[in-house]
Amino acid sequence: MRVISRLMSALMMLAGAIDAAHAVDPRYPDWPCVQAKVPEISLSAVWTGPPLDEASGKWKDNAKISALVARLAPRRTPMDEAEKLVADFLKQAGADKTATGTLIFAGLFDTLNAERGSVLKGLERVTRKQRAAAERIRADTLALQALQGATPPDAGKIEQLGNQLVWQTRIFDDRRRVVSFVCEVPVAIDRRLFALARVIQQEME
Template sequence: MRFRTTITILVAIAAISGYGHAADPRYPDWPCVQAKVPEISLAAVWAGPPLDDVSGKWKDDAKVSALVAKLAARRTPLEEAQKAITEYLNGAADKTASGKLLFAGLFDALNAQRSQVMNGLERVTRKQREAADKIRTDTLALQALQGETAPDQAKIDELGNQLVWQTRIFEDRRNVIKFVCEVPTAIDQRLFALGRTIQQEIE
C-alpha cells in the first residue's frame, strides 16, 4: 500500500508541475498556447464595403436575425452555411445592403460566441489553479502522514484515494481545455470564410 501511495504522490506532483504560469502576463488566466486576442478585428475578416451604416440594425430584421443564428451555429456545416448565404442574397432586392447587414450580424454574433468561450476557459483555469493548490497541500499532508513514526494507514489510504480522484479530475479538465483552446481559432476561420462568401456574392 505504501508503494501505491508513493505512486499517487508522484502522479499528483506530475499533474500540477509547471501549472499556473501564463504564457502572456497580461492575461494570467489564459491557459492556451495560442495567443489571446480578445476580439476579432473587422479588418482581418472583412474587405467589403464599410459597415458603419448597418451596425446593430441586423437585429431589427427577423429574417436576418434567424439566418445569423443558423450561420453562426458551429453545428451548421460550413458548406451548408455558405449555400444558405448564396440563396438568401440571390433573393435579395439589394444584394449589397443585405450582404452588409448579414455580415454585421455574423460579426457581432461570432465575436460574442468567441468571448463566451474565452471567458469560460479563464473560469476553468481559475478552478484548475485552486485544484492544483489543493493537490499540492494534500500531497504534502500525505507525505507527512507517511513519515510519522506510527503512520495511520487508514488515514493514508483515505487521503491517497482522495488525491487519485482529485488528480483524475484535474487531468480531465486539462484535456478539455486543450480541446476548447482550438475553438476561438475555429470561430475566426468560420467568420472569415462566411465573410468571403458574402463578399463574392455582392461584388
C-alpha cells in the same frame, strides 16, 4: 509510499503544464493555451465590405436575417450548407444585395465575437480553478505524507486521503485535456467568420 510518489509525479507534470502555458504571454497570466490570446476578432482582418456602423445592431430588427444568422453561426451547421444558405438568401435580395449582405455579416460578427469572448473567459476561469486545485493537491499530498510518517499510522485516514488525491488528480488531468480541446475553439470561430465573410462579399459583387 508508492502511491505518494505517483501522485507527486503526476502533480509536478500537471502543474508544469499550467506554468508553461502561463509563460506564453505575461499579459494574460490566466490564459492556458499555446495559441496566442487575441481578445477580439479584428474587423479589418475579415471584412473589406461596407462599414458596419449602420448595420451593427440593426440586423436584429430584421426577423429573416436574425433567423439566418442563428443558422449560420453555430459550428454544427456544415460550412457547405452555410455557404449555400448565404448564396440563396442574397440571390433573393435583388437590388438590396449589398445592404442585406452587410446586415448578415454584422450579425455574424456580433454573434461570433460574443461567443468567442465567452469561450476566452471560460478558459481563463478554468485556469484559475486548476491553479486552486493544484494547491489543494499539494497540500493534501503533504498531509498524506505526514499521516504515513506518523506512529502509529492511521490506515483509515491514509486510505481515505489517498483515494481523495487520486480522484482530485484525475479530475485535474481530465480538465486539462478538455482545455486543450477548447483552446482550438477560438481559432475555429475565426476561420468560420472569415470564410462566411468571403462568401458574403463574393455574392455581393
